[in-house]
Amino acid sequence: MPLEPLAVASVVTGALALGPVAGVLGFLALRRIRARGTRGRGLAWIGLALGVVGTLVLVGVLVGTALTARNQRPLPADVTAPREAHARQLVTGSCVDPLPTGAEVDAVRVVPCGDPHAAQVVTEYAFDDAAVWPGQAAADARVAASCDLTPTERDAGVRAVAWAPTAASWARGDRLGLCLATTDAGKLTGSFLDGTVHLP
Structure with a gap:
């Protein structure tokens, strides 16, 4: 009685991680x-x-890749409704509330700048894609040096908060630093970018 060649082919393709093909065969x-x-x-x-098994793994990889891509897609400069986002999605103009205070910022709540908010991204600092990790202190200093508030803003109590990549996020490809303008006096409304900001 001969051996069914499709049975052999299904095992071979399964071993090669060609899940859908192996399943069909x-x-x-x-x-x-x-x-x-x-x-x-x-x-x-x-x-x-x-x-x-191979098909389930493939689906998991595709879903994970899609979610990662979504979490890295830049947001509009001003969203139309509050939403949760990844810090790497923020761009110049993004308003956040509250202002995270941890050593490594991951999830943030982005709100329309017309709503009360704690801070706004006012500048970005892009490290070179081929750059070597400079160390946390140097990364923090470079981003902080890019924060450029006007004398009027400083006199009004506005201060800059610098978010630099960490060693862990740098290893994942993060090369963007953010400078946020905030104040300890209360919530902001409006935008620093178009001059509509209202300080508390």
Whole structure:
């Protein structure tokens, strides 16, 4: 009794991480074995199982890639409604509330700048893509040096907060520093960029 070649092919493609192909071949092999009486039922089941597992892994990778891409897609400069976002999505003009205070900022709440907010991104500092990690102190200093508030803003109690990449985020490809304008006196409304900001 000959060995069903599709059963062998399903195992081989499953071992090569071609999940969908292995699953289809394993299914077809079982049908042919049943119809023709050939050998290889065990191999066909193994190929089918490898196909199912491989397909699930592939779907997981695709979903993870899509979510990562979504979490890195820049936001509009001014959103139309409050939303949760990743810090790497912020751009010049983004308004946030509250202002995160941790050593590494990840999730932020972005709000329309016309709503009361704690801070606004006023400048960005882009490290060179090929740059070597300079160390946390140097990264913080470079971003802080890019923060440029006017004397009027400083006299009104506005201060700058610099967000630089951390060693961990740098290893993930983060090369963007952000400078945010905020005040300790209360919530801001409006935007620093167009001169509509209202200080508390």
